Every structure is written in C-alpha cells, then in structure tokens.
Amino acid sequence: MPFVWNFPLFTIVLCLFSGVLCMMLRGRTARNYTIVLEAVLIVMVSAVLWYTYTAGSAFTYSMGEFPAPWGNEIRAGCLEALIALAFLIVMLCSVIGGWRFTALDIDESKINLYFSILNLMTAALMAMAWTNDIFTGYVFVEILTLTSCGVLIAREIGRTTLAAVRYMILNLLGSGLFLLGVVLLYDLTGNLLMVPMHEAIEELWAAGQGIAPLTLAMGIITIGLGIKSGLFPFHYWMPDTYGMATPTSGAVLSSLVSKSYIFLLIKIVWRVVGLDIWREMPVARILFVLGICGMVAGSMSAIRVNNINSMVAFSSAAQIGYIYMGIGLGGPAGFTAAIFHILGHAVTKSLLFLTTPRLAEVSGDSLRFKDLQGSGYRAPESGAFFMLAALSMIGIPIFAGFSSKILFGIAAADEGGWRFFVIMLALAFSTLLNILYFLRTVIRIYTERGSTLTRPVIDMPGGVKWDYVLPAAVLTLANLFLGLFSWAAVDVIEKGLGMFF
Amino acid sequence: MNEKFLKWLDGDDAYFDQVLDSSMEGVPSRETLKAERRAITNAIVHSPRSRRAVAAGSRTLRYLYYVVAVLSAVILIGVLLYCVSGLPRYGQENVRADEVVERYVEHGLEETGAVNVVAGMILDYRAFDTLGESHVLFTALICVMILLRRDRKNMDSRLEDYYRVVQDRYFDTSGDEILQGVGLILVPCIFLFGIYILLNGHLSPGGGFSGGAVMGAGMIIFCSACGFERVDRFFTLKLSSWITFAALSFYSFAKGYVFITGANHLENHIPKGTPGAILSAGLILPLDIAVGIVVACTMFGFYSLFRRGSIGGN
Amino acid sequence: MAVTEIFKILIMIVMIVCAIATNLTKKLLTTVIIFMSYSSLMCILWVLLESPDLAITEAAVGAGVSTILFLVTLKKLGQLDERDAEEEAGHE
Numbered sequence: 001m002p003f004v005w006n007f008p009l010f011t012i013v014l015c016l017f018s019g020v021l022c023m024m025l026r027g028r029t030a031r032n033y034t035i036v037l038e039a040v041l042i043v044m045v046s047a048v049l050w051y052t053y054t055a056g057s058a059f060t061y062s063m064g065e066f067p068a069p070w071g072n073e074i075r076a077g078c079l080e081a082l083i084a085l086a087f088l089i090v091m092l093c094s095v096i097g098g099w100r101f102t103a104l105d106i107d108e109s110k111i112n113l114y115f116s117i118l119n120l121m122t123a124a125l126m127a128m129a130w131t132n133d134i135f136t137g138y139v140f141v142e143i144l145t146l147t148s149c150g151v152l153i154a155r156e157i158g159r160t161t162l163a164a165v166r167y168m169i170l171n172l173l174g175s176g177l178f179l180l181g182v183v184l185l186y187d188l189t190g191n192l193l194m195v196p197m198h199e200a201i202e203e204l205w206a207a208g209q210g211i212a213p214l215t216l217a218m219g220i221i222t223i224g225l226g227i228k229s230g231l232f233p234f235h236y237w238m239p240d241t242y243g244m245a246t247p248t249s250g251a252v253l254s255s256l257v258s259k260s261y262i263f264l265l266i267k268i269v270w271r272v273v274g275l276d277i278w279r280e281m282p283v284a285r286i287l288f289v290l291g292i293c294g295m296v297a298g299s300m301s302a303i304r305v306n307n308i309n310s311m312v313a314f315s316s317a318a319q320i321g322y323i324y325m326g327i328g329l330g331g332p333a334g335f336t337a338a339i340f341h342i343l344g345h346a347v348t349k350s351l352l353f354l355t356t357p358r359l360a361e362v363s364g365d366s367l368r369f370k371d372l373q374g375s376g377y378r379a380p381e382s383g384a385f386f387m388l389a390a391l392s393m394i395g396i397p398i399f400a401g402f403s404s405k406i407l408f409g410i411a412a413a414d415e416g417g418w419r420f421f422v423i424m425l426a427l428a429f430s431t432l433l434n435i436l437y438f439l440r441t442v443i444r445i446y447t448e449r450g451s452t453l454t455r456p457v458i459d460m461p462g463g464v465k466w467d468y469v470l471p472a473a474v475l476t477l478a479n480l481f482l483g484l485f486s487w488a489a490v491d492v493i494e495k496g497l498g499m500f501f
Numbered sequence: 502m503n504e505k506f507l508k509w510l511d512g513d514d515a516y517f518d519q520v521l522d523s524s525m526e527g528v529p530s531r532e533t534l535k536a537e538r539r540a541i542t543n544a545i546v547h548s549p550r551s552r553r554a555v556a557a558g559s560r561t562l563r564y565l566y567y568v569v570a571v572l573s574a575v576i577l578i579g580v581l582l583y584c585v586s587g588l589p590r591y592g593q594e595n596v597r598a599d600e601v602v603e604r605y606v607e608h609g610l611e612e613t614g615a616v617n618v619v620a621g622m623i624l625d626y627r628a629f630d631t632l633g634e635s636h637v638l639f640t641a642l643i644c645v646m647i648l649l650r651r652d653r654k655n656m657d658s659r660l661e662d663y664y665r666v667v668q669d670r671y672f673d674t675s676g677d678e679i680l681q682g683v684g685l686i687l688v689p690c691i692f693l694f695g696i697y698i699l700l701n702g703h704l705s706p707g708g709g710f711s712g713g714a715v716m717g718a719g720m721i722i723f724c725s726a727c728g729f730e731r732v733d734r735f736f737t738l739k740l741s742s743w744i745t746f747a748a749l750s751f752y753s754f755a756k757g758y759v760f761i762t763g764a765n766h767l768e769n770h771i772p773k774g775t776p777g778a779i780l781s782a783g784l785i786l787p788l789d790i791a792v793g794i795v796v797a798c799t800m801f802g803f804y805s806l807f808r809r810g811s812i813g814g815n
Numbered sequence: 816m817a818v819t820e821i822f823k824i825l826i827m828i829v830m831i832v833c834a835i836a837t838n839l840t841k842k843l844l845t846t847v848i849i850f851m852s853y854s855s856l857m858c859i860l861w862v863l864l865e866s867p868d869l870a871i872t873e874a875a876v877g878a879g880v881s882t883i884l885f886l887v888t889l890k891k892l893g894q895l896d897e898r899d900a901e902e903e904a905g906h907e
Contacts, residue, residue: 001765009764013757016636020749023643024742063629065763066612069601072629107652113643120640127633139633143640150644156654180581187588190598200597213587216580591864619868698871706867714875721883800880807887 004051005059007044008076008130011084014041015123019116027111031099034115038092038122045088049081053492058499060132069196075132079339079496082489083263084129086343087256089478090350091122093471094255097354098248100468105155105246114154121147121252128260134182134272135192137264141178145171145228148257151249152241163240170227170237177224184217185272194271198501205277218273219283225265226287229258231324232294235317242316243309243367247357250309251350254316259342262323266335269327271501279330288328288419292426294321299433307367308359311437312352315393318430319345325423326408332497333414337407339493344392344400344482351389351475358382358468359445369444376445381465383445385472390438392479395431400479403486405431614773614782615703623708624785628756635709635792639749642799651810677726684726691719695797702789703782709792716793717800724804738813741798748791755784823863830856843894847885854878 018037022030052058058077062068095118106114124143131137148171152164186192188210189200204210227234242250269278278284298318302311319341326338356367362378363371376383392399405427412423482489545551605622613621623631649655699712724732762769774781805812833853837846854877861870889895 006761006764009757009760013632013753013760016632017750017753019636019643020639020746020753024746061764063760063764064625065766065769066626070604070626071763072627107654109652110647110650113647116643117640117647120636120643123636133630135627136630136633139630139637142637143633146637146640146644150640150647153644153648156648161648184584184588188597191601196601210587213584216584220580617868619866707871708868711868711871711875714872714880718875718879721880800876803880803884804887807884807891 002051004047005061005076007048008074008080008126009061009063011041011044011126012074012123012130015119015126019120019123022112022116022119025112027108030112030115031095034095034119035092037119038088038095041122041126042085042088042092045081045085048076049078049085049492052076052078052081052499053495056495056499068193069191072136073132073193074127074130074136076130077496077499078492079500080129082492082496083259083339083342084126086346087125087129087260088122089474090255090346091118091125091252093475094248094251094350094354097468097471097475098246098251098357100465101247101357107156110154114151117147117150117154118248118252121151121257125256125260128264131264131267132195132271133193134185134197134268137267138175138179138182141175141228141261141264144257144260145175148253151252152245154249155244155246157244159240159244163237163244167237167241170234174224174227174234177220177227179224181217181219181221181224184213184220188213188217194267195501197272198274201273201277215281215283218281219286221268222265222283222287225261226290226324229261229265230294230317230320231287232290232297232317232321235294235298235314235320238317239305239307239310239313242313242353243307247354250353254313254353255346255350258316258320259346262320262327262338262342266327266339267500270335270497274501275330275332284328284330286328287324291321291323291325291328292422294318294324295426295430296321296433299430299437303433303437306369308356308369308372308441309353309367311441312349312356315434315437316345316349318434319349319393322404322408322430325426326411329411329415329419329423331411331414332494333407333411335497336490336493337404337411339497340407340482340486340489341404343489344404344479347475347478347482348389348392348400351385351472351479352393354468354472354475355382355386355389359386369441372441373444374446374448376442377448381469381472385476386445387442388476388479390442392483394434394438398480398483400482400486403483407486407490610776613785614776615785616776616782617703617705617708619706620703620708620785620789621782624788625783628759631792632752632756635749635752635795638796638799639745642745642802645803645806646812649806649810650812655810680726684722688719688723688726691722692716695719695793699789699793700779700786703785704777704779709789710796712789713793713796714800716797720797720801721804724801729805729809733813736801736813738811741802741812745795745798748795752788752791755788759784819863823860826856826860826863830860843889843892844886844896847882847889850885851878851882854881 014037018033022033025033058075058080060068060073060075063072063074065071067073102111102114120143124140124147127140128137128144131140145168149164149168152160152167182192185197188204189197191197191200201214204214223231230238238254242254245253269275273281295318298314298316298321302314302318305311305314323338323341323345326334326341328334358379359372359375359382360367363375366372376387388399392401395401395405408423408427412420412427415423605618605626609618609621609626610616613625615621615625695712695716695718697712698707698715699709702708702712720732720736759769759771761767771783773783776782780786802812830853833849833856837849837853840846840849854873858870858873858878861867861873886895
C-alpha cells in the first residue's frame with residue numbers, strides 16, 4: 001500500500017492535534033505554526049491529487065482494522081483532493097493576508113485561541129472532503145458550526161456577537177434537520193457508510209417501498225444543508241455575518257464554510273442516492289427553482305444596500321444560487337459546472353473580503369459607499385485587487401467567472417427543453433445585475449469627485465506590504481489559472497466525478 | 502459567621518457594598534456610571550433611526566410571522582410523522598439493519614474485548630466519530646473562552662454595569678450553610694461515582710462522556726460549596742490547559758496509530774486482555790480516562806468562565 | 816397494552832406539554848426549570864428505551880450542568896428573581 005494513501009488521515013489528525021496545540025502556544029508562535037502546518041498540508045494534498053490523477057482511480061482507507069460496513073472509512077479521489085487543495089490554499093492566503101487586521105481586531109491574549117479555532121476548522125473542512133460516511137459528515141458539520149461561530153465572535157464588538165447569535169440559531173436549525181434526515185435514512189437502510197447505503201436505497205427504490213420516506217428524508221437533508229450554506233430564502237443571515245467579521249474570518253466563512261456544506265450535499269447525492277434516483281426526486285427540481293430565485297434575489301438585494309461588505313455578502317448569496325442551480329439540473333455537466341463555480345468563487349470571494357477592509361481603512365474606517373469614493377487611489381494595491389476580483393464576478397473573459405458561466409451554459413444546453421431557456425435567461429439577467437452593482441463600486445472607488453468624506457483619511461504607511469500583496473496575488477493568479485486554463489480544471493473535475501462513486 | 506448568615510437571611514446587601522467600595526479605586530461612583538449609561542441608551546433609543554425602525558415593525562408582519570412559524574412547525578411535524586410511519590416499528594426485526602448489527606452483537610466481545618458493546622462500538626469500531634466528538638467539546642470550550650474570558654476589550658465597555666460585574670465576582674455562595682453541609686456529604690460520593698463510571702466504561706454502561714460529566718458536576722458542587730479560593734489552589738489555568746492538551750493529544754495519537762496500523766494491515770500490538778477484567782479491552786480504558794478528564798475539565802471550565810470570566814482566577 | 820407502553824406515552828405527552836410551556840411562560844426562571852424537567856423526563860425515556868449510557872449522560876449534562884449554566888447566565892442578566900428585577904429597574 002503506497003505511503004500516499006495515509007496522507008488524508010494525516011491531514012485530519014494533524015489539524016485536530018494542532019487545534020489543541022495552539023491553545024498552549026503564544027499568539028505569534030501559533031500563527032507561524034499554523035502557516036507552516038498549512039504549507040505542509042498543501043504539499044500532502046497535492047501529492048494525493050497527483051497520485052489519484054495519474055492512477056485514475058480513488059482509494060478507500062479504512063479507519064482501523066474493521067472493513068467497510070462495520071468500521072469507518074475515508075475515501076480519496078481526484079475531486080476530493082482538488083477541493084481540499086483549493087480550501088487549503090484559500091485558508092492559507094486568508095490567514096496571511098488578513099493578519100494585520102487580526103492583530104488589531106482580536107485581543108492579544110486570545111490570538112492563540114483564534115488560531116486554535118482556525119486549525120479545528122481546517123480539520124473539519126478536510127474531514128468533510130475525505131469522508132465516506134454520513135455520520136462522520138455530521139460530526140464534522142458540528143465542528144464546523146461551532147468553529148464558524150468562534151471565528152465570528154473573536155472580534156469582540158457588539159455587532160459581531162449579535163450576528164453570531166443569529167448565525168448560530170439558524171445553523172443549529174440546519175444541523176438539526178440534517179441529523180433528522182440522517183437518522184431517517186439510517187433507519188431505512190440500516191447502514192451509515194455511503195456505499196452500502198446506496199445499495200440498500202437502490203433495492204428499496206427498485207422494489208417501490210419506502211419511496212416517500214426516502215424522498216422526504218433527502219428533502220430534509222437538503223433543506224438542512226441549504227440553510228447552512230445560504231440557499232435562497234435562508235440567506236438573510238449573510239450580510240450581518242460576513243460584514244462585520246475580521247477579514248480572515250469573513251474570507252474563510254464566505255468562501256470555504258458554505259462550500260463545504262454544498263460539497264457534502266454533492267457527495268450525498270452522488271454516493272448515497274445516485275444520480276438516476278436523484279433526477280427522479282422532486283427535490284432536484286425544487287433546488288433548481290430556489291437556485292434561480294437566489295441568483296436574482298441576491299443580486300437585487302446587493303443593489304439596494306449602501307455598505308460594501310453587505311453588497312459582497314449578498315453577491316455571495318447570488319453565487320451560491322448559481323451552484324444550487326447546477327446541482328438542481330441533475331446531470332454530470334451540471335455538477336461539473338457547480339464544482340468549477342465552487343472553486344472559482346472560493347478564490348474570488350476571499351480576495352474581495354480581504355481587500356474591502358483596507359479600502360475602508362483609508363476612508364476613515366467607514367464601509368459606506370459615499371465614503372469610499374476615491375479610495376482606490378489612496379490604497380492602490382487594494383483597489384487593483386478589488387477591481388480584478390470584481391471583473392471576475394461579473395464574468396469578463398480570461399477570469400474564472402466567465403468560464404463558469406460558459407460551463408453553466410453547456411450544462412443547460414445538455415439539458416435542453418424549457419430549462420435551457422430559463423437558465424440562459426437567468427444567467428443573462430443576473431450578469432446584468434452583477435454589472436450594476438460591481439462595476440458601479442469599481443467606478444466609485446476610482447472617482448475622486450463628489451467625495452463627501454468628513455473623517456480623516458489615513459494614508460497607508462509607505463512601501464508595498466508583502467504580507468498582503470503576496471496572498472492577494474496568489475488568489476488572483478489562481479483565478480486567472482481557472483479562467484485561462486479552465487479546460488485543465490474541468491478535466492480534473494470530470495475525472496474526479498468519474499471516480500466519485 | 503452568624504452575622505453573615507443573618508445578613509444573608511435578611512437579604513441585606515451591606516456586606517457587598519462594603520467590599521465594593523473598598524476595592525474601587527479610580528472608578529467613578531455607581532451613580533455616575535448609571536447616569537452615563539442611561540444617557541447612552543436614551544440617545545440610541547430615541548434617535549430618529551431607531552424610531553423609524555420601531556414604527557416600521559407593523560402588527561400585521563408580527564402576526565404573519567407567528568402564523569408562518571406555527572405553520573412551518575406543523576408541516577415539519579406532519580412530514581416527520583409521515584416518514585416515521587413508514588419505518589419498521591420499535592423492537593421488530595429490520596431486515597436491512599441485520600448485516601451490520603449482527604456482527605456488533607455477536608462478535609463485538611471477542612473483537613474488541615469489551616463487555617459493554619456500546620463502548621466497544623464507539624471507541625473501537627467507529628472510533629473516528631468519537632475522535633471528532635471529543636474535539637467538538639474542546640471547540641465549545643475554546644469558543645466560550647474567546648467570548649467570556651476577561652480581557653481589556655471585554656471590560657472596557659461603557660455599557661457594562663461595572664459594579665454588577667464586580668459584584669458577581671464577589672458573590673460567593675461559599676458562606677451558605679446548606680450548600681456546605683450537603684456538599685460535604687455529596688461531593689466525595691459524586692466523585693467516586695464518576696470515577697467508577699469512567700473506569701468501568703467497558704464493563705458496564707457508562708464510559709468517558711458520562712463519567713466525565715458526573716465528575717464535572719461534582720466539581721461544580723464543590724466549587725459552590727467551598728468557594729473559588731479553595732478550588733484555585735489546585736485547579737489553575739495551567740493545570741487545566743495541560744490536562745486537556747495531554748488527554749486530547751494522547752487520544753489523537755493513539756487512535757491515529759490504530760488507524761494507520763489497521764489500514765495498512767499491520768499488527769497493532771495492543772492486548773485485548775480477558776473480558777470482564779478491569780484491565781482489558783485494549784485501548785478503551787485509557788481513552789475513556791482521557792475523554793473523561795477532558796469532559797470534567799470542560800464542564801468545570803464552563804462554570805468558572807460563566808461565573809467570573811476566567812479559569813483559575815486572575 | 817403493557818404498563819411500560821402507557822408509561823412511555825404518558826411521559827411523551829408530558830414532554831410535549833413541557834416543550835410548549837417553555838415558550839409560553841413569562842419569566843425566564845420558569846423556562847429554565849421547565850427545561851430541566853424536560854431533560855429529566857428525557858433521561859427516564861432513555862432508560863425505558865434500554866440505553867443506560869445515554870441516560871447517565873443526559874441526567875448529568877441536561878438536568879445538571881446545563882441548568883446550572885442557565886441559572887448563572889440569568890443571574891448575570893439580572894432576571895433571576897424579583898430582587899434582581901428591582902435592581903435592574905432601579906438602575907436603568
């Protein structure tokens with residue numbers, strides 16, 4: 001058995017151990033340790049990705065000496081490794097890029113606790129990428145919920161605590177629904193590991209028994225995960241949550257946490273239910289409709305707010321609508337587009353959340369649009385990166401956003417029928433809305449005239465800040481890579497989906 | 502002692518006022534702080550923006566909210582009841598679940614060495630989930646520490662009733678005769694019971710989480726009965742951190758070792774012992790102890806953080 | 816029906832009543848006490864469903880530590896009893 005096979009386990013256990021270790025270290029040591037750990041994890045996960053890509057098949061790794069239906073197991077293929085790699089890169093860049101604000105916002109004595117929480121969150125993200133068991137998925141969903149709240153309340157101002165309370169209540173509702181669905185599925189199928197559950201479900205579906213409980217259980221699971229990741233009617237917690245958090249937290253929460261829930265849902269749909277049964281369930285159609293509504297509603301809300309962080313948060317809701325639309329389509333092409341969009345959105349959204357606080361800082365600490373006018377000149381690097389990220393969100397060619405829109409179009413064309421027209425219409429309309437608010441913001445930050453700034457302007461202390469420019473540049477390069485060489489990424493995704501079940 | 506008791510009986514707070522006045526140097530008087538706070542809250546409550554927000558919350562929206570809430574609860578109840586009615590009844594044979602459950606019930610004793618099959622299952626067959634669960638508790642402790650531990654940002658808020666916060670710290674229940682009397686009898690029994698549950702996790706119902714929770718509850722009663730100073734003598738922040746760190750790292754590495762050797766089909770030389778003896782069942786006993794200690798420290802840590810904003814007093 | 820079945824149904828009905836009552840009471844102290852009784856009933860139900868591990872944990876955590884933490888929080892908020900409410904009203 002090649003040594004590479006042990007790497008997924010190493011990533012999970014190392015992160016869990018680091019979470020406990022960082023509690024004992026001092027602030028700066030915890031941060032350096034986290035950065036080194038993430039670099040090591042990136043190397044390990046790249047090795048797994050290269051191995052599974054060249055070998056052409058996934059491998060399962062049983063946790064302990066007991067094989068599948070009795071013991072636990074994890075499974076690593078191209079797709080899981082790609083998602084884990086993307087998550088790690090975004091997390092590393094967010095930690096390094098947002099460090100200046102982390103040091104300012106969080107009390108010195110609690111910085112090591114903050115990094116402890118970040119490490120536990122990384123462990124949960126890795127476990128959700130590799131897991132092959134639905135109950136392990138639930139346990140790490142719990143860890144992810146608690147660590148997201150921890151990462152929010154670390155900045156101890158009243159508004160973040162309030163946002164964290166609201167976030168926690170909604171998330172617990174989502175977790176509760178998810179657990180109810182898991183329990184129902186367990187009772188129907190008698191297994192908790194995904195592959196044996198799939199066999200049992202196929203038997204049940206073919207025999208025609210238990211179709212209603214099965215559909216309802218899947219519906220409950222989907223709604224639970226949808227509440228947690230920001231599906232259409234449940235996305236109103238997003239602006240408060242992402243808006244006031246410290247930049248690292250905002251970047252990590254918006255790009256990684258919601259996506260890992262969606263990835264868990266994709267895993268459940270492919271491995272537990274299977275694509276054929278999924279397409280027959282009405283849940284898929286409901287997700288499709290809700291996704292399209294989210295695309296439009298999120299963009300419309302983003303136009304109306306006057307605060308840049310709320311606008312970016314609502315645009316998150318719109319982009320998650322895209323992903324759910326892809327999942328709701330039900331074909332492999334839809335899933336490919338959805339996963340590509342997960343990757344593209346992860347690198348873009350974190351870049352946005354890393355740049356907006358700097359724009360605000362040079363505008364008298366205000367996030368309001370009328371104060372941000374001309375801030376692109378006062379903080380040139382941030383303005384440039386914000387503009388590049390905004391162009392990607394709109395869908396300008398050579399950026400990742402354009403490639404994902406094309407992939408959605410291809411998926412729609414595969415479907416045909418009335419869905420094709422609806423998707424094309426929705427894509428066009430939401431692109432138009434995106435332009436309305438993103439381009440308007442970009443123009444605003446580069447317009448000097450009409451600035452109503454009354455508070456003092458802080459000019460950034462001179463010189464290029466490498467600890468900020470480097471991570472932002474890495475994220476932009478990742479975005480450009482996904483945009484220019486999208487065929488490579490799509491190839492990996494499709495290969496991964498081929499070995500996904 | 503008698504005086505304090507009579508004062509407590511009368512509900513007389515003069516004792517607290519004495520303590521408060523003597524410890525507050527450089528802090529403005531209680532009335533000044535009260536007036537400041539009232540001014541701030543009035544400014545916020547009567548500002549035009551909040552008046553607009555209050556006026557905007559119409560009655561119809563509130564009734565709509567109630568109706569939608571009750572409706573969604575009823576729909577969820579209906580959906581769940583309908584699902585459950587299609588499942589096998591309690592106690593009947595479930596053909597699908599047989600394959601997995603059979604092996605646990607019949608071969609659980611010989612494969613894990615534990616008489617209590619539930620402990621064998623959570624700590625041996627499906628140990629990965631338990632690894633995650635113990636870290637869930639640790640995560641909760643870290644989050645509560647971030648939120649509640651006293652530091653400069655927490656204590657600087659002008660809206661905090663500084664006097665109440667200090668009063669809470671001095672509000673010690675340790676002078677209470679009933680608590681002390683009952684505590685003297687109960688606390689040793691609770692600790693013994695907790696340790697018994699912990700050590701016999703693999704032989705009888707119980708295990709790490711239950712035993713740890715009982716021990717944590719025992720520590721809370723001890724702390725209420727005897728006061729924080731006595732507890733601070735042995736339960737400091739350093740001790741608590743080191744215990745938690747040692748127990749959880751031991752858990753991660755021991756289970757990591759078992760997973761690696763198991764997946765690579767190597768032999769992990771952990772003896773299973775004779776079933777029924779206390780030193781048996783492989784790693785289950787040490788893991789139970791580790792989990793139990795972590796849970797006890799966490800429960801008491803929560804209590805200490807809630808009461809006075811720090812573990813181990815400073 | 817066996818006595819245990821009737822007992823189970825009775826406990827479940829009382830649990831539903833407790834759950835609804837936590838919403839409808841005015842004072843927070845009453846809510847916490849009802850919540851504690853809900854946990855105790857749940858503990859009995861676990862014993863009737865033959866899972867003693869869960870019963871011990873539910874009793875220690877739900878009806879024990881969790882209630883204590885709620886009461887400490889109420890004391891900090893000043894909602895614990897009438898004397899605290901007067902203090903809140905007097906100082907605010």
